[in-house]
Amino acid sequence: MKREDLEKLGLNAEQIDQIMALHGKGVEKAKADLAALTTERDGLKKQLEEANAAIEGFKKLDVDAIKAAADEWKAKAEQAQKDAEAQLQALKFDHALDQALAGAKAKNIKAVKALLSMEGLKLNDADGSIIGLKEQLEKIQAENDYLFESDQPAPKIVAGGQNNKSIAPDPFIAAFRRGAGLKQETDSNG
Numbered sequence: 706m707k708r709e710d711l712e713k714l715g716l717n718a719e720q721i722d723q724i725m726a727l728h729g730k731g732v733e734k735a736k737a738d739l740a741a742l743t744t745e746r747d748g749l750k751k752q753l754e755e756a757n758a759a760i761e762g763f764k765k766l767d768v769d770a771i772k773a774a775a776d777e778w779k780a781k782a783e784q785a786q787k788d789a790e791a792q793l794q795a796l797k798f799d800h801a802l803d804q805a806l807a808g809a810k811a812k813n814i815k816a817v818k819a820l821l822s823m824e825g826l827k828l829n830d831a832d833g834s835i836i837g838l839k840e841q842l843e844k845i846q847a848e849n850d851y852l853f854e855s856d857q858p859a860p861k862i863v864a865g866g867q868n869n870k871s872i873a874p875d876p877f878i879a880a881f882r883r884g885a886g887l888k889q890e891t892d893s894n895g
Contacts, residue, residue: 798828798835805835809842810854817852820845 706728711721803814811817827836846853882889 794828797830797833798826801828801833802826802835802838804833805838806842809846812852812854817842817845820849820852 706725708721708725711724716724802818806814806817809817821838821841825837825841828834829836879889
C-alpha cells in the first residue's frame, strides 16, 4: 500500500498517517513471523541432513556381521563363565582335599597328593567332603605309614640332670684305671 493510492481515494494526510501506522504494525508482525518460520525451516533442513547422513551410515552397516559378532561375544562370555566356574570348583576341591589330608595327619600333603588317584575323587558340595578319599587314604597309610603322624606318643628322651652321670665310663679315666691296675668304677658316686 502506497500513500499515493490513499491520496487518490480522497483521504486527508492525517487519515493516511493513521492507515500507514496500522499497516506498518501488520507488516512488522508479518516480518517477525517470516523470520521465525525461516529459522525453523533452516533448523529442520539441518536436522534432515543429519538424519539422511545417519541413514546412509546405517545402510553401510552389515547387519549379519553385527549379529555374528554379537553371537561370538555371547559365546565368549558363556565360555568365560564356564571357565570361571570350573576354576572355582577346582579351588574348592583343592582346599577341601588339603583340609582332609591335614585332618588325616599327613606329614607332607604334596607327597600324599602325589600318591592319590584324582580321577577317583569327587567333591561333595553338600558338606565339603571328598568322596572316595577315605578308601585311598587307608591304602596309602597301610603302604606308606611314614607319611602320616602316628597316634602313639613319641618316646621321651631325658636330658641329663646335675646328679646324673653317664652309665658309660669316660674312656680316658677307664684307660687310666686299667693302666694303674685299679678297679673299674661301677657305682655312680665315683
